[in-house]
Amino acid sequence: MFNKATIAAFGQRETPFFYYDLTLLQATLDRALAAAENYGFHVHYALKANFNERILQCIQKAGLGADCVSGNEVLKAVQTGFDVKKIVFAGVGKSDKEILIGLEHDIFCFNVESVQELEVIGKLAKEHGKVAKIALRINPNVDAQTHQYITTGLDENKFGIKTWELADCLEIIKKYDSLEFIGLHFHVGSQIVDLNVFKSLCVKVNEFNNWFDERGYRLKVLNVGGGLGVNYVDPDKEPIVDFAGYFEIFNQFLERKGNQEVHFELGRALVSQCGSLVSRVLYVKRGLKKHFLVLDAGMTELMRPALYQAYHKIEHLSTNAVKDAEGIKVTYDVVGPICESTDCFGKEVELPEVNRGDLIAIRTAGAYGEVMASRYNLRNEIRYVYDDEITP
Numbered sequence: 329m330f331n332k333a334t335i336a337a338f339g340q341r342e343t344p345f346f347y348y349d350l351t352l353l354q355a356t357l358d359r360a361l362a363a364a365e366n367y368g369f370h371v372h373y374a375l376k377a378n379f380n381e382r383i384l385q386c387i388q389k390a391g392l393g394a395d396c397v398s399g400n401e402v403l404k405a406v407q408t409g410f411d412v413k414k415i416v417f418a419g420v421g422k423s424d425k426e427i428l429i430g431l432e433h434d435i436f437c438f439n440v441e442s443v444q445e446l447e448v449i450g451k452l453a454k455e456h457g458k459v460a461k462i463a464l465r466i467n468p469n470v471d472a473q474t475h476q477y478i479t480t481g482l483d484e485n486k487f488g489i490k491t492w493e494l495a496d497c498l499e500i501i502k503k504y505d506s507l508e509f510i511g512l513h514f515h516v517g518s519q520i521v522d523l524n525v526f527k528s529l530c531v532k533v534n535e536f537n538n539w540f541d542e543r544g545y546r547l548k549v550l551n552v553g554g555g556l557g558v559n560y561v562d563p564d565k566e567p568i569v570d571f572a573g574y575f576e577i578f579n580q581f582l583e584r585k586g587n588q589e590v591h592f593e594l595g596r597a598l599v600s601q602c603g604s605l606v607s608r609v610l611y612v613k614r615g616l617k618k619h620f621l622v623l624d625a626g627m628t629e630l631m632r633p634a635l636y637q638a639y640h641k642i643e644h645l646s647t648n649a650v651k652d653a654e655g656i657k658v659t660y661d662v663v664g665p666i667c668e669s670t671d672c673f674g675k676e677v678e679l680p681e682v683n684r685g686d687l688i689a690i691r692t693a694g695a696y697g698e699v700m701a702s703r704y705n706l707r708n709e710i711r712y713v714y715d716d717e718i719t720p
């Protein structure tokens with residue numbers, strides 16, 4: 329929730345902008361790390377969720393590793409100061425150039441997504457006199473019970489290696505001295521709120537861990553990916569993410585052999601809460617059946633509602649609205665200015681009466697917000713405001 333001083337400080341700033349509360353981010357990181365450290369778990373941050381400079385600096389300082397999905401993300405992680413020994417590199421389509429970036433920086437691990445990719449990494453590493461540490465990303469056929477567009481661990485998804493291809497992978501691993509097989513990698517989807525999904529994942533990981541162990545491969549790393557969901561409906565609920573409950577599931581259900589390490593790749597759970605998209609109302613269009621609030625932010629700044637029909641809480645920030653919060657509400661469809669009918673942040677949203685010029689916040693926008701922005705309609709570049717710029 330925004331306090332009055334923050335809202336006043338937004339004042340006449342040019343909108344739309346992403347507001348990042350770095351103090352809240354730090355508190356979230358502290359909570360996540362404390363919960364993980366209880367069990368000696370390793371946490372990497374999935375850069376794809378948000379690679380804003382200041383956010384990355386906070387996360388790097390907190391000591392997390394980096395989970396990257398492109399050569400540019402690997403370079404960004406290195407430039408930000410993430411320890412190369414904590415950089416992992418996933419992605420179904422790594423180009424030769426991107427693989428070489430990983431090799432050149434001696435990253436901790438390539439999460440390999442196909443038999444074909446394994447062969448290419450082996451070959452490139454050999455040619456460059458390197459040894460590539462690799463984990464096989466196995467598609468475990470676990471249903472993440474989340475939106476179909478962000479489910480990744482089913483047989484029909486493009487991600488990871490199918491179980492019947494594992495023997496072929498072992499052949500390639502034997503063939504190349506330039507490959508060091510260190511672990512297994514899984515990631516079944518995103519915005520997972522039913523923790524039972526992670527129990528099912530543990531069961532699968534145990535099966536594969538046994539399978540490799542029986543064949544003489546005692547792997548150092550079990551990487552279970554990310555996917556932990558957040559509470560979009562009530563972004564002020566504490567905690568918005570149950571880190572303790574999440575890590576406890578893995579502690580209870582994952583069978584570690586010897587001193588196997590357990591690694592995580594969290595994105596959304598770490599950064600979503602600290603971000604909001606702040607926008608000004610351009611027009612209040614009154615209709616017979618419904619009223620529209622036309623904002624100066626659109627799907628170009630936050631694409632999730634248009635792309636996945638995702639829910640983000642919408643709040644009226646103007647000082648009067650805070651005062652009138654318990655008063656009369658009006659129902660609006662909250663839309664953006666982009667020439668697409670899907671450019672809609674919420675239908676039938678109840679808000680205290682809104683006027684032209686009022687500020688609106690779209691909450692929980694720190695993850696998969698600005699990183700997915702586009703310049704469609706030749707929109708302005710993204711602007712930012714950080715809490716430490718406005719707190720007295």
Ligand code: LLP
Pocket residue numbers: 374376377395418478515517518519553554555556593594595596597632695696
């Ligand atoms: N590891 C891998 C291999 C991934 O593919 C992802 C996310 C993560 C970790 C981090 O997942 P998280 O903890 O953030 O759920 N744009 C979509 C989400 C796409 C997620 C892609 N992969 C959205 O806005 O909901």
